[in-house]
Amino acid sequence: MAGERRRIEVLDVLRGFALCGILLVNIGPITHMGYEAIEAGRISGPAAPELWLNMLVAGRFFPIFSFLFGIGFAIFLDSAADRHPRPRLLLLRRLVALGLLGALHQVVHPGEALLPYAVFGLLVLVPASFLPRWAVLAGGAAGTVAGVTVVSGGILLIPGMFLLGMAVARYRVPQRLDRLTGWTGLAFALFAAAAVPAALWQWGEVENTGFSTSSAVAGLVMAGAYVTGLCLLMRTPLAGALHRLFAPLGRMALTNYTTATLVVLAAGWALDFSAQDRWGALFALAAAVLAAQWVLSSLWLRAFRYGPLEWAWRCATWWKVVPLRRGTRPEERREAPAAA
Template sequence: MSASTQAMATAAPVAETQRIDTIDILRGFALLGILLMNIPGFSMADYSFEAFKNDPSGFNFWLYKFIGVFFEGKMRAMFGMVFGAGLLLFIANKGTKGASVHALYYRRMFWLLLFGLIHAHLILWIGEILYLYAVCGMILYLFRNVAAKYLVWAVPIVAIASFVAGTIQYQNIRAKRIAYVAASTAQSQNQTLTATQTKALKEWRTIEKSMIPNREDAKENTRKMKSDYATVAGYLRPLAWDGQTKYLPFDVWDSLALMLLGLALFKWGFLTGAWSTKNYWTVLKIGYGLGLPLVMYSSYYAFLHFTTLEANLARMEQVSINWIGLIYPFQRILIVLGHASALILLAKSGVAQGLCRRLAAVGRMALSNYISHSIICTLFFFGYGLNYFAELEYYQIYFVVLAIWAIQLIVSPIWLKYFLFGPLEWLWRCLTYWKMQPMWRTASVPNLVSPAS
């Protein structure tokens, strides 16, 4: 065997004694929070939000706003930050140098990418993030030695670049919408359409099929989701593939910026709990103090201007640049730093240690728990399962979330009492190191995340 191959053979996963509790807690919290954002995608028909998101007199309205303010985008941001920190945790103390470390890491990302393809195309969750994270992780590795003070600049730079790229994409769609309206008007007046007008009708129809379904499409999409596995797969797989190919260049930068921020925060000691209590309180106050007014204004703006499909399309025809979109990346980072500070302060305080241990256990089994979200939800909501798609009110779908949370907060620490890894974490490690990893816990390997009493 070559020296690098021998080094890879002796490399092993991070030992339990090297795990960082705060990072596991943050990962667990983010994972559970992601389900809050994903559950409507599993369960609700297109445009079903219109029934309540503009009615302040209803409970669904306030639940929708609360989740939007405190969780929308923030949980994915927190997960991305922790994923970035995980790069340094993975390569630390590997006992390997040079090419062997590179090969281990990229093999790890390759298998994550494959898990993402399986997740999207077999389990049929088009909102899956493993594929995207694998691609971002491959790029992220190139920045592992960059100083933290430079890494943090990725957030504002990418925020502005993403806004520009998004605006270009928006204006392209807007131009096709305006051309479609003109062609549709001519057609309704029985005018002979030009080749350009005929093309405009076809191009907008393509957008309707892939991005902005019309009302009839929405009904048909619901019918498909309530059908057998082959029908659901035939509808969702092309959308998933578009996300993993056509739209990947637009999606990769946001996630990459969050991972780079995570690298910086890990190097600074923020994510490890190394800061003083006073400094965490300062970040919490700044994060919430600036972030909450921004997100509340953005939410109120959406309430005024983005009420229905028809209102959204009309506004698209009128407004060439949605400047309000610049608020999103900044309010999200501010609030997620507030959330992270609050969780780290909770962990450092010694209060609610039972909850913290359970969150840490969920975080240590993040891959298994994330995939189980999709398995449970697809079998509960999709037509080939219990067929509850488009059957429940908005608030009712969160009873499913609470049930899954309860199961994972209870089962994860119990599982780790007997096993070293979650089942998919174990498989991922075996594939990464290309050798069987120990699974059963022994007396010589104590459980550091015991079930709370």
């Protein structure tokens, strides 16, 4: 049992990888990049960098993050059930605390994901925790299909991805991933093959990215290719480098996601992003923010077991002060940190 409670490293890597893509997509909306030019009628169509962001990044990483949240929810529930008589009470506190943080984050970033995650967690994941895993999987598949066909993705894709992630965790796929390389390779091949026609479909109406079925379908299948491809790479000699690159960001994803908003807002104001599209500055800002966060996360995690907001979230969940420094309360290490 203790071995299964070890941190599932591939989840940290996937979470850090998704964080990078989400930042690239979020900088424009957070800074209102080019909004003044649009209002003045000086923008006629998407620039080449925007086209490639739409084709390779936008709509690809949000499903990954939602899927990982569902996995983490289920892992945490299993862990909490072993150490608390009312594990769903912990989950309710966890989601309420996330919602309060999300409500604060909405003030500076109205398009943020934490508040919707908390709301859908309460409405979908908590009730689903009473269902058998096959029903959760069926509900996730149906919800995801509806999310990309009926409403063209976006926020209403969250429930389906939550349930799919929860089902994958309840079938214990993350814990057995090292024994499922063949199945992972098959899934990658299917996702990659589907991504080609889906991308061509999206390219035909790329200016409607985010508001079309084609962009939702392409985003979802490409997200699947990214996830399964990265999981395959984690079975190669590149695993160590990928872990060093992405895991520190992923282990402090909550802290990094929220603090990036403040840094991007300040930089966008200082560089006057709203006056015109500044794609070179956008990519440079994303690289600078991620590099700084990687350094700070790596240094922080040498001394502490959780990021600052991750630690506060745990304290709110357990309704007590959880040990933060490494080396304190060894028995606490059995807690499933992959659910963070």
